[in-house]
Amino acid sequence: MSRTxxxxxxxxxxxYAAGNRVTFDAPIGDARALFSKFDGRVIHGINGIDDPVTVDRALFSMWGQGIGAEIMGRRKFGPQTGPWPDDGWAGWWGDEPPFRTPVFVLTHHRRPPIEFDNGTSFHFIDANAQDAVTMAQHAAGGLDVRLGGGPSSIRQFLQADLVDFLHLAIVPVVLGAGVRLFDDLVGLEDRFTVETIGTTSGLTHQLWNRTPRGTTGI
Amino acid sequence: MSRTxxxxxxxxxxxYAAGNRVTFDAPIGDARALFSKFDGRVIHGINGIDDPVTVDRALFSMWGQGIGAEIMGRRKFGPQTGPWPDDGWAGWWGDEPPFRTPVFVLTHHRRPPIEFDNGTSFHFIDANAQDAVTMAQHAAGGLDVRLGGGPSSIRQFLQADLVDFLHLAIVPVVLGAGVRLFDDLVGLEDRFTVETIGTTSGLTHQLWNRTPRGTTGI
Known part of the structure; x- marks a missing residue:
């Protein structure tokens, strides 16, 4: 089974799961504190760093395991809005985007795909959540599909009940503004089994696993 | 840096970290209760199973990440003792050993290597712990080396201060007999930073990270 x-x-x-403003200078907006405990060096595995293997890093390292495709919202790919300018923009990530798989970017403004030598390719699709998942699962060839965010995009997939697994990390910071994850998701917990642990860093990790469909009234 | x-x-x-008796019929000896919470299906990644992604499984899945070679004690490879009989024994694992890398089997009785199509090869070496690590790191080509056990073998590497990372899972069972992990390791904790979490299964996970050498008196 290919999971999302x-x-x-x-x-x-x-x-809040993102800042309000995304600009070329501030790709994660005005919410830098959200990511202060994140170690992006381990997303393909806990090896390759000299720092301790912590529970946080072990959980972060699931990111790349058995993933065959990603779906992301347009704002994760770039800060532009409206028709794409002819400016050569190919994402925030330079010559080595970390994805190493096909990536489907949700946008109402289509454009030709962009391919990188490391296996990453960006495909720009104007599709609803269900069709995007179908396309990405086809590209993933039996592996799982990662829903890459941002939070507005994740929220759409949650509302459509298209999320099989969700790893949240609750950060003990108060932002006061930004993009909310849980709007219009009242009762979300009824569809999931949630396991929660705290770690020494102060993060609280929640693993939300979709209960098998057919076993709830939803 | 290549870690062990x-x-x-x-x-x-x-x-106790193993049973006393290892036979052809009982590869893990008389200590089956030790492994009752283990899910070996995720050692190469949390994908590919339909069951929930739990914290236990996330931690189990570190096993294969960035590993380029394994070192194991002879008893993990087979129950025989003394010179190897000419019986075609090639380990417990059939045609698809899970390792997918070179594996160095510590034995005083050398024999030719055994190779499998999936990348696994067994090499039989009569070496002390330090020399075994050196050989395995060379074979690992910059990736990490896994010390695969059993517990008597792990204890030797701990005594020689050759372990960089150790993931223990404490199982709430009382065995009363078997192979002890911590004999002759008084003060082991002085060389490590230990992070501990409990999970809903009843397991306690401990991540032992060797403190950088040169910063302690050892």
Missing amino acids: RVHNLFVSSDG | RVHNLFVSSDG
Whole structure:
């Protein structure tokens, strides 16, 4: 079974999962504190760093395991809005985007795909959540599909009940503003089994696993 | 840096990490309760199973990450003692050993290597712990080396201060007999930083990270 998975989604104590403003200079917006405990060096494995293997890093390292494709919202790919300018923009990540798989970017403004030598390719699709998952699962060839965010995009997939696994990390910071993850998701917990642990860093990790469909009234 | 790592080492409440008797019929000896919470299906990644992604499984899945070689004691490879009989024995694992890398089997009785199509090869070496690590790191080509056990073998590497990372899972069972992990290791904790979490299964996971050498008196 090809699952849809969300990894390393950081949420502040007051429910925000991204800042409000995304600019070329501030790709994660005005919410840098959300990511202060994140170690992006381990997303393909806990090896390759000299620092201790912590529970946080072990959980972050699930990101790349058995993933065959990603779906991301347009704002994760770039800060532009409207028709794409002819400026050569190919994402925030330079010559080595970390994905190493096909990536489907949700946008109403289509454009030709972009391919990188390391296996990453960006495909720009104007599709609803269900069709995007179908396309990505086809590209993933039996592996799982990661829903890459941002939070507005994740929320759409949650509302459509298209998320099989969600790894949240609750960060003890108060942002006061930004993009909320849980709007219009009242009762979300009824569809999931949630396991929670705290770690020494102050993060609280929650693993939300979709209960098998057919076993709930939803 | 190529690290030496131990993963998924289960220890009973009374300190045993293996049973006493290993036979062809009982590869893990008389200590089956030690492994009752283990899910070996995720050692190469949390994908590919339909069951929930739990914290236990996330931690088990570190096993294969960035590993380029394994070192194991002879008893992990087979129950024979003394010179190898000419019986075609090639380990417990059939045609698809899970290792997918070179594996160095510590034995005083050398024999030709055995190779499998999936990348696994067994090399039989009569070496002390330090020399075994040197050989395995060379074969690992910059990746990490897993110390695969059993517990008597792990204890030798711990005594020689050759372990960089150790993932223990304490199982709330009382065995009363078996192979003890911690004999002759008084003060082991002085060389490590230990992070501990409990999970809903009843397991206690401990991540032992060797403190950088040069910063302690050892």
